Amino acid sequence: MLLNPIPIQWLTLLAFFILRFGVGIILLHLAIRLWQSRGQFSLVVAGIKKQYIVWPLIIGKVIIALMLLAGWYTQYAAAALMLMCLDLMITRRWLAHPALPPRVFYALLFFAASSLLITGAGAFAVDLPI
Numbered sequence: 001m002l003l004n005p006i007p008i009q010w011l012t013l014l015a016f017f018i019l020r021f022g023v024g025i026i027l028l029h030l031a032i033r034l035w036q037s038r039g040q041f042s043l044v045v046a047g048i049k050k051q052y053i054v055w056p057l058i059i060g061k062v063i064i065a066l067m068l069l070a071g072w073y074t075q076y077a078a079a080a081l082m083l084m085c086l087d088l089m090i091t092r093r094w095l096a097h098p099a100l101p102p103r104v105f106y107a108l109l110f111f112a113a114s115s116l117l118i119t120g121a122g123a124f125a126v127d128l129p130i
Contacts (some may be wrong), residue, residue: 016122017071023081023112024068029060033099040098048129060084068116078116085110120122 003022038054044101067077085106089091092103 001111006025013123015102016116016119019112020068020071020074020116022111023116024065024073026109027061027065027068027081030099030101031058031065034058034061034097037097037099054097062096071121071127073127074121074125075117075127078113082110082117085113 034054035058038058060080061084062065064081068071068081088100089103089106089110092100104127
């Protein structure tokens with residue numbers, strides 16, 4: 001007999017909703033922090049203006065966050081978030097900004113997004129699984 005500390009198995013769909021909602025709130029928080037300190041952005045590579053780098057990050061994070069919060073095309077949003085996390089894990093050393101978290105945070109966010117990609121949106125979502 002397998003003992004489960006929380007034997008209410010019908011709540012498992014809420015786990016994916018909580019994960020989706022939590023990742024969406026975190027992305028919105030990161031986008032707001034990035035927008036508030038967008039003037040402090042510096043890029044080590046010469047020849048690229050600062051504002052052209054900040055705005056795609058802000059817009060991408062806001063769009064993905066709203067898609068996750070609404071449960072709208074959740075698996076596509078999770079795939080886009082995985083690509084964004086991979087990009088930021090690779091290019092983080094060239095981007096010097098106080099609002100960007102370290103690479104370990106993006107690795108954790110990558111694995112949360114991969115879980116959402118595999119499992120889908122869970123409860124209270126607009127979309128259907130792929």
